[in-house]
Amino acid sequence: MSTFEVHDPATGEVVGTYPIHEAADVEAAVRRARGAAAFWSALSFEERAARLDRWRGVIARRAAQLAGVMHVEMGKPHADATLEIALTLEHLAWAAKNAKKVLGPRSVPTGLFMANHAATVEYLPLGVVGVIGPWNYPVFTPMGSIAYALAAGNAVVFKPSEYTPATGAWLADSFAQVVPEHPVLQVVTGLGGTGAALCRAGVDKLAFTGSPGTGRKVMAACAENLVPVIIEAGGKDALLVDLDADLDEAAEAAVWGGMANAGQTCIGVERVYVHERVYDAFVSKVIDRAKRVRAGSDAGAQIGPIAMPSQVDIIRRHIEGALERGAKAVVGGKDAISGSFVQPTVLVDVPEDCAAVREETFGPTLTVAKVRDMDEAVNLANGTRYGLGATVFSKRRGLDLARRIRSGMAAVNAVISYAGMPALPFGGVAESGFGRIHGPDGLREFTYAKAIARQRFKPPLALLTFARTAKSDALVAKIIALTHGGK
CATH class of the missing domain: 3.40.309.10 (Aldehyde Dehydrogenase; Chain A, domain 2)
Structure with missing residues (x-):
């Protein structure tokens, strides 16, 4: 397997060598994630939250180590790296705590003609989410997608920037400590080709942070399989x-x-x-x-x-x-x-x-x-x-x-x-991209809405049938006039 080197930006010194995962490697990771997603989504919101909270504890206890990795890879001062980790932990805690309230089943009004029904909507995990992260905030930014996707019940395949692969690997390794059963969070490393492979590997959604130019390439690659995307493409x-x-x-x-x-x-x-x-x-x-x-x-x-x-x-x-x-x-x-x-x-x-x-x-x-x-x-x-x-x-x-x-x-x-x-959504408009991470919007980005209508009793006025009578039609017309005609 081919490899690439990571250099300390301050000194130019080589600080790591990592594999360039090819398309076959990425596809294999997505297949593994598919099985892991079945396990992870079957857990209750409470069970997932408990595991995410344990992960948060691991990150907090080892924050100095993670900050050191960030410092070596992209030069960020230790204090700034620690602040980035602190903000990330706040988001991880919020996502774990609020996923059930935001995504769980809730009743909605049925309307006059469907009053004999009960209606609910809930938000179900998509399955496998791909995340392509940046180097400038190698923990905070990708975790805005990873944490919320996991809290929503998805498995994640994360491709960190080629400038900060050790940070991405650190996150996946620490998660595996608290969720050892299945590869719910995996990392693939490499250059642009690895990211392109992730777009085409069968993920159910992809979240990207980077430049508008690369964002367009990501969208084009994802469009081949109608994979929806979240794009955060910078600002001015x-x-x-x-x-x-x-x-x-x-x-x-x-x-x-x-x-x-x-x-x-x-x-x-x-x-x-x-x-x-x-x-x-x-x-x-x-x-x-x-x-x-x-x-x-x-x-x-x-x-x-x-x-x-x-x-x-x-x-x-x-x-x-x-x-x-x-x-x-x-x-x-x-x-x-x-x-x-x-x-x-x-x-x-x-x-x-x-x-x-x-x-x-x-x-x-x-x-x-x-x-x-x-x-x-x-x-x-x-x-x-731009419009970030x-x-x-x-x-x-x-x-x-x-x-x-x-x-x-x-x-x-x-x-x-x-x-x-x-609790606030994060994202932009125009060439800064679209879609949102963070907050309730961020949780819903990694789900699909499932609407269920359940008939509780037979309607006094049967409308959805070929047995509908002229009298029923006349009554519908009268109801329409009384209900909406005076506006």
Whole structure:
């Protein structure tokens, strides 16, 4: 079997070698998952929850070890990796606890003509779910699908990013400790071909996180067998700062939202639009905070390296392209990039048609623009092909402005807060994708609705029969007129 190497992004050192699973290997994993799904789905909600809770305990007790794996594979500082694990555990707990309430059978009204019936709806597991995960949040993001799919009663075959296969294997191995009977959660490793094979291997649904370009390829491969997909394909999220915003809080949110995880966050802040009357004061506060953030591999560094080597060229192109068009780097700039490390960069006066504003940068950069009012800010925020998340700082109009931004999620007077709330759905619109993970919507994504109508007694007015009489038809017409005709 062919293999591939994983490199420490900070040093370039080889930190692991993993198999490239071919189509036959992936198909075999899905077949094993099919048998495991029969076992797992036959358990009650309570039995599955108990096992998921035990898994949560294992992850919590070994969090330092998992954080170490994440640090080595993609350079994330240990503290950030631990925070990612903490948020993941919150979601795992919520999914296990709420699956029965969200998915279990419930009665629904039958309507006038079917009053002799009882009606129920429940949500049943699909069977085998494929998950293709990213490298930037190698635990939190794929577990938004894995945890909810498992809680709903599915088996999962997980293909982690080729940059973080050890993290994916760690999750599957720890799950097997508490569910040793069957391979309910399996990992297949490899490059793009392994992901394509998973799309075609007979899974019942596939959840993907990555770029819009790869998302299109995933959809095309899944379409061959009418496999439904959930696509989360990145963003170009904006932060709006209104006239009455708390500027200290807004500046802190902008810098953390844009620079945390070295900017490698799909819901990270990339664009900032600020009311002209507070623009200068806000920019001054952003400069002060951004200058305190340093990229490095030592314990004192707040952000780590760029994990995917090709992304460094994109970041460089965005920074240099903006500067060539007249933008000014008030922090960082052309000299911010050294090897795999990018120091924080804040750009002002960037033309709206620059790549730094139009394309996802995925690095520790911010563009900050002055606007005459929040109407202009909303229009500019919506002037993108993406629609994932957004942030608004405004004491008086925050909720109104958040609703006007075309995005799947928004935070008011905080940043990225929705991701830490398990009851809220997570996902985007437009080129940011479709479908939802997290919350009740996330549980239902990995099920199908089963409607059951049960006749309790014979109807006084038989309608669903060829024995229906002219008198019955006349009575139906009269009921329609009385019930609906006066509207």
